[in-house]
Amino acid sequence: MRLDFKPSSRRKPSLRQKATSWMALVLFVASGSVLAFTPTAAQISQFQSLPKAQQEALAKQYGVDVSTLTGGGGSSATTAIQQAPVLEPAAPASTKTNVANTNGGQVSANGLSSFGYDVFSGNGLGLTVVDNLPVPLDYQMGPGDVISVQTFGKTNQNLSLTIDRDGSINLPDIGPVAVSGQTFTQLRKQLNDIIKRKTIGVDVSVTMGAMRTMQVFIAGEAVQPGAYNVNGLTTITQALIASGGVKQTGSLRHIQLLRKGKVVSEFDLYDLLIKGDTSKDIRLSSGDTLFIPVRDSRVSIEGEVVRPALYEIKGETNTAQLLALAGGATPSAYLSRVGVRRTSAQGLEQFTLDLSTKSGRDFVLKNGDEVTFVGGVYVAEKCHCRAW
Numbered sequence: 143m144r145l146d147f148k149p150s151s152r153r154k155p156s157l158r159q160k161a162t163s164w165m166a167l168v169l170f171v172a173s174g175s176v177l178a179f180t181p182t183a184a185q186i187s188q189f190q191s192l193p194k195a196q197q198e199a200l201a202k203q204y205g206v207d208v209s210t211l212t213g214g215g216g217s218s219a220t221t222a223i224q225q226a227p228v229l230e231p232a233a234p235a236s237t238k239t240n241v242a243n244t245n246g247g248q249v250s251a252n253g254l255s256s257f258g259y260d261v262f263s264g265n266g267l268g269l270t271v272v273d274n275l276p277v278p279l280d281y282q283m284g285p286g287d288v289i290s291v292q293t294f295g296k297t298n299q300n301l302s303l304t305i306d307r308d309g310s311i312n313l314p315d316i317g318p319v320a321v322s323g324q325t326f327t328q329l330r331k332q333l334n335d336i337i338k339r340k341t342i343g344v345d346v347s348v349t350m351g352a353m354r355t356m357q358v359f360i361a362g363e364a365v366q367p368g369a370y371n372v373n374g375l376t377t378i379t380q381a382l383i384a385s386g387g388v389k390q391t392g393s394l395r396h397i398q399l400l401r402k403g404k405v406v407s408e409f410d411l412y413d414l415l416i417k418g419d420t421s422k423d424i425r426l427s428s429g430d431t432l433f434i435p436v437r438d439s440r441v442s443i444e445g446e447v448v449r450p451a452l453y454e455i456k457g458e459t460n461t462a463q464l465l466a467l468a469g470g471a472t473p474s475a476y477l478s479r480v481g482v483r484r485t486s487a488q489g490l491e492q493f494t495l496d497l498s499t500k501s502g503r504d505f506v507l508k509n510g511d512e513v514t515f516v517g518g519v520y521v522a523e524k525c526h527c528r529a530w
Contacts, residue, residue, distance in 0.1 A: 254442050257451040257467075258394045258415050262365075262387025277350040279327040281374065284428070285309060286354030289321075291333060296343035302351055316340050326350060356428035360385045363392025363434040377423045378409050381432050393437040395456045399424070400431040410456070416467065441507050443468045445515035446475035455507060461495060462503035464513060474517040483512040 283289075283305060291301040291313075303311040309322025319336060321329045330348040337346045353374045358381060360367050365386030372381065378399060388394060394411040413419040426432070437454055441464060444450040448469030455464070461480065465471060480502070482493040495502040507513070 254444055254450055254452050256390060256440075257449070257453050258411060259388060259390060261411075261415065262383055277326055277353070278375075279325065281326045281350075282425075282427075283321055283324050283326060283329050284354055284356075284374065285322060286356070287374065288351030288353075289329070289333075290349045290351045291337075292347040292349075293337065293341070293344045294347075295345050297341065305354075313337070354428075356426075358426050358429070359431040361431055361433050363389040363436060364432075365389055372426065374425070376426050378407075378426070378432060379411075379414065379420075379423050381426060382411075385432075388434055391436055392434040393454060395454050396435050398433045398435065399426070400433055401427060401429070412454075412456075412467070439509040441509070441511040441513065443513045443515070446472040446517050447515050448472065455509070459507050460503060461497060461505045461507065461513065464507060465497070471515055472517075475515045476517060477515075479516060481514040481516070482507070483514070484508060485510055 285305050285307050287305045289303045289305070289311060291299075291303060293299045293301075299314075301314070303313070305311055305322055310318040310320045312318050313333075313336070316336065319333070321332065324332065333348050334346045337344065355371055355373060357369055357371055358376070359369050360381055364382075365388070367385065370381065370384050372384070378397065382388065382397075388397075388411075397409040397411065398405050399407040399409065407422060407424055409422050413421075414423065439455045440452055441455055441459075442450075442452045443464055447465065448471075450468065453464060453467050461482075471477060477497040480495040480497050482495060482505070484491045484493070486508075493505070495505050497503055
């Protein structure tokens with residue numbers, strides 16, 4: 143659709159006529175019509191020929207941003223109007239918000255976010271099979287792995303051998319050799335010994351070819367649960383990254399690795415995030431299920447601590463252990479007046495702890511407790527005394 147601004151007579155249109163014509167254009171664009179419309183260069187020039195004061199007055203009267211029509215901000219008016227979104231093929235705003243909030247660090251009423259959930263936030267990337275990674279010596283061989291065997295000396299051969307379903311490889315002139323379940327170091331030594339014993343005068347080099355592709359399952363409170371194709375080096379944390387992380391309702395401290403229906407390992411993500419301990423971040427095997435249960439207990443800690451947040455507690459947790467999770471107290475924290483707010487079936491309870499004593503440090507926390515560390519200056523003001 144095109145709006146024609148040619149005057150009906152041969153007289154040059156007045157400024158008022160120009161303004162009226164251009165405001166018709168403005169109202170058409172602002173009305174949200176889905177018809178494609180691009181003003182011509184002559185029409186743009188016509189509006190820009192108006193005095194600046196009149197442009198601003200008309201824009202203010204009709205609620206239009208004058209910079210959009212005059213090309214303000216370093217782009218032309220034509221470009222500004224053409225870039226307006228029309229029938230954008232995207233999810234509704236409410237859907238985007240819900241997806242982001244499932245994993246982006248839930249915020250409590252007192253402004254604290256949940257610790258650990260934002261580590262994998264928005265990273266549902268899937269896993270790509272990579273064949274050129276260095277292979278650890280403790281890598282466990284299995285069906286689908288490819289082994290490269292090179293012999294040189296009396297005879298020269300380059301062999302690419304795949305471990306078949308029964309866990310063996312077929313060496314020419316030697317026959318099948320069972321290798322499944324061995325580490326890469328054990329396999330390399332076994333093949334060296336067999337080939338050198340059967341063929342005199344040769345040296346052997348055994349390297350890893352392509353790694354097997356296997357399927358694992360991620361279930362429970364994952365952002366994107368389902369079946370994933372991974373390689374033999376994939377660990378628990380890498381699988382979590384592939385699934386987009388853990389929902390706010392999921393546990394970070396009781397992630398279970400199930401193999402043939404039995405729990406073979408329980409992974410505490412806090413060990414990795416707080417201590418850097420990856421000893422339980424083990425590799426997955428074909429058919430494994432990574433299960434994320436629902437979180438059961440959480441407490442908050444705020445005030446004069448290094449890392450105030452909402453923390454998931456595991457088993458019986460006291461105030462000293464919670465303080466360690468939060469990175470410790472700041473130098474200005476007043477440890478003799480630590481407040482604990484608890485809501486239970488009996489109502490609201492308030493405790494004041496002295497963490498300089500053993501009984502204060504050993505105070506056992508319960509789900510939903512709110513722990514507050516105040517500063518020495520704050521306490522001094524409340525007591526109307528001077529802090530030294």
